[in-house]
Amino acid sequence: MMExxxxxxxxxxxxxxxxxLVGVMRRKNLLLLFLATEILLNSVNIAFAAIxxxxxxxxxxMFAFFVIAIAASEVAVGLGLLIVxxxxxGNIDLDKMSTMKG
Amino acid sequence: MELYLYIALFAPLVSSxxxxxxxxxxxxxxTGVVASLLIISAFVSSTILLVxxxxxxxxxxxxxxxxxxxxxxxxPFGFVVDQVxxxxxxxxxxxxxxxxxxxxxxxxxxxxxxxxFSYLSAFVFSMMxxxxxxxxxxxxxxxEGVGLCSWLLIGFWxxxxxxxxxxxxxxxxxxxxxxxxxxxxxxxxxxTGTLQYDEAFAAMPSLDTDILTWMGIFLFIxxxxxxxxxxxxxxxxxxxxxxxxxSALIHAATMVTAGVYxxxxxxxxxxxxxxxxxxxxxxxxFVAMFAASMALxxxxxxxxxxxxxxxxxxxxxxxxxLGAYWIALFHLMAHAFFKALLFLGAGxxxxxxxxxxxxxxxxxxKKPMKWTFIMxxxxxxxxxxxxxxxxxxxxxxxxxxxxxxxxxxxxxxxLFTAGLTAFYSFRLxxxxxxxxxxxxxxxxxxxxxYKFMLIGMSPLLILAIIAGSFKMTYFEMVTAVLPDTxxxxxxxxxxxxxxxxTQLFVGLSILYAYKKYANNxxxxxxxxxxxxxxxxxxxxxxxxxxxxIYEEYLVKPYRELSTVFWEQIDLKIVDASVDxxxxxxxxxxxKTRDMQSGNLSTMLKWMVAGTIGLLSLAVVFGLxxxxxxxIKAILSGLGV
Numbered sequence: 001m002m003e004x005x006x007x008x009x010x011x012x013x014x015x016x017x018x019x020x021l022v023g024v025m026r027r028k029n030l031l032l033l034f035l036a037t038e039i040l041l042n043s044v045n046i047a048f049a050a051i052x053x054x055x056x057x058x059x060x061x062m063f064a065f066f067v068i069a070i071a072a073s074e075v076a077v078g079l080g081l082l083i084v085x086x087x088x089x090g091n092i093d094l095d096k097m098s099t100m101k102g
Numbered sequence: 103m104e105l106y107l108y109i110a111l112f113a114p115l116v117s118s119x120x121x122x123x124x125x126x127x128x129x130x131x132x133t134g135v136v137a138s139l140l141i142i143s144a145f146v147s148s149t150i151l152l153v154x155x156x157x158x159x160x161x162x163x164x165x166x167x168x169x170x171x172x173x174x175x176x177x178p179f180g181f182v183v184d185q186v187x188x189x190x191x192x193x194x195x196x197x198x199x200x201x202x203x204x205x206x207x208x209x210x211x212x213x214x215x216x217x218x219f220s221y222l223s224a225f226v227f228s229m230m231x232x233x234x235x236x237x238x239x240x241x242x243x244x245x246e247g248v249g250l251c252s253w254l255l256i257g258f259w260x261x262x263x264x265x266x267x268x269x270x271x272x273x274x275x276x277x278x279x280x281x282x283x284x285x286x287x288x289x290x291x292x293x294t295g296t297l298q299y300d301e302a303f304a305a306m307p308s309l310d311t312d313i314l315t316w317m318g319i320f321l322f323i324x325x326x327x328x329x330x331x332x333x334x335x336x337x338x339x340x341x342x343x344x345x346x347x348x349s350a351l352i353h354a355a356t357m358v359t360a361g362v363y364x365x366x367x368x369x370x371x372x373x374x375x376x377x378x379x380x381x382x383x384x385x386x387x388f389v390a391m392f393a394a395s396m397a398l399x400x401x402x403x404x405x406x407x408x409x410x411x412x413x414x415x416x417x418x419x420x421x422x423x424l425g426a427y428w429i430a431l432f433h434l435m436a437h438a439f440f441k442a443l444l445f446l447g448a449g450x451x452x453x454x455x456x457x458x459x460x461x462x463x464x465x466x467x468k469k470p471m472k473w474t475f476i477m478x479x480x481x482x483x484x485x486x487x488x489x490x491x492x493x494x495x496x497x498x499x500x501x502x503x504x505x506x507x508x509x510x511x512x513x514x515x516x517l518f519t520a521g522l523t524a525f526y527s528f529r530l531x532x533x534x535x536x537x538x539x540x541x542x543x544x545x546x547x548x549x550x551x552y553k554f555m556l557i558g559m560s561p562l563l564i565l566a567i568i569a570g571s572f573k574m575t576y577f578e579m580v581t582a583v584l585p586d587t588x589x590x591x592x593x594x595x596x597x598x599x600x601x602x603x604t605q606l607f608v609g610l611s612i613l614y615a616y617k618k619y620a621n622n623x624x625x626x627x628x629x630x631x632x633x634x635x636x637x638x639x640x641x642x643x644x645x646x647x648x649x650x651i652y653e654e655y656l657v658k659p660y661r662e663l664s665t666v667f668w669e670q671i672d673l674k675i676v677d678a679s680v681d682x683x684x685x686x687x688x689x690x691x692x693k694t695r696d697m698q699s700g701n702l703s704t705m706l707k708w709m710v711a712g713t714i715g716l717l718s719l720a721v722v723f724g725l726x727x728x729x730x731x732x733i734k735a736i737l738s739g740l741g742v
Binding site: 021024025026027028033094095097098099 | 699700701702703706707710
């Protein structure tokens, strides 16, 4: 059986990042956009943790914890705004949020 | 004594700035009064300085501060009161005091009363800088300053098209000449290494004659512009568009004599190059006759006096060119008095006649305007050079110089011009003051000017009469710095024949003018008489067609050339390239503004695209840096 090494983790991270990126670009639903953002952040977390383990340096894993904490607060704020938006406009469609049109 | 120097120099500046405070407000009498008082204080200071110099006091020389000091160039703001500059200071401050007082009355009903005093005092300040400076750079500042003030004052009534045109003409003609002057100054600096008068003149005798000749020529070109010598003379007659006090102060007594002052001041230079001096004298004699001939037939009172000024400037240049600098300066002084008086008298007449300038439409004004009549007649007598008025002493001296130096052609021209001068001066006086009262046809009720204006003019009247008696005092004073050549006709008999002959000739010209123009048969010319259709009359009346030639052969081609440059070069190259750059910026903005649609997912897509683009660039450059040696090897293998 093949040993699971750093490269596998990095490949997983890259695949997850790509999925997240596509989600960010394609999704029109704001809620799903948040999910895609979470996938992006977590793909990075995987890479952090894997590289940290590889070098035997805990800094990367600490950083991953920070990212999780920030992501949690970001989602809390984001969801709050999302609910307000939904109450006001009755939808959460990205294409209709264009008041900043140049 | 330095205190008086500062007062004489800066009182006009203070006056100008004070009047400038009120330029945007309606007429305030006190601006005129304060300005006049300040100018009079400058006059009093100049008088004290004159007395100081006359009683054998030392030359006052101050260095206010350093203006420029770079490398070998050192130019201070230095001012000097010596025998020559104190003469000029007296002339300038005296005439400007009279003109300021006179203007309080003359500009009485003008909307720009305060502004007028601001400009007029600024002019006096510039003129004082010009005459008091101890170096060429300071002289040049004053030179440009008086040019600027002249422009402001000629175009004082800027709502009149003709006034703005005349102002621009004067300014542009002076710029042309100033270029010559500037080249002259550069030559002085290059060859002597300094612009201070005393040092520069001390270094000149060791220079090459060719260089000195060029210096003299270029400096004289500057003088030609300011003093309106041929061929740069047309601006002076047109400058009469300005208010009359301006004509009296700037275009008769002071600014136009700056050219003569320059030649007198640079006398050590011109002494070294007598051939240039002879050219100056010849041009002066030519201008004297040329201008006098145009004055013979002109029908504009102020223009006649302007041509007369031009002609007298010619006399001054003859004297200066022949090396008789003190005589040139003496004539300058005497001329300033009677010519300013003549102009101010003309101003009175203009006021009385509601700005009518054609003397043929006046006549018989001696009854309503007795004092103006007396003043103008006496000023004309002085101008004609009748004994014992001021003009006799100075003008006769110039004739004697020409004769004593055996320049008989110059002498003959000047003598003939003296006759012409007498004729046109008294033609003017006769037409304005004698004969039938033709103004009645035009429904005008003339009145004499204010009392204080007449009293203000009286110092000039007195000086026009007695200035000649200062000749010896003056001679002893200025010859401390100017060559003290005295010109004697060797034979007494010849001298008396010349003097009496000149007087008779002038007297006959006056009588002829009276006979022809002081009768009751004069009518307003309507272009039908035989004289008016003669070739000579047309030639003179149209100023030898010189303004026409300038217009046709200089102004129009220049305008066409400018149009070509504008349409072909400015529009098609300069503007096109600037507009092109702006167009590219605009175009890219127009094309890319769709990116900023405000739609979050579109913008995210662009962001991702940008990140990928930058990342791939980073990768490419990273690889290129990593494998640079290999790439170079491959490229050299390909023979690049």
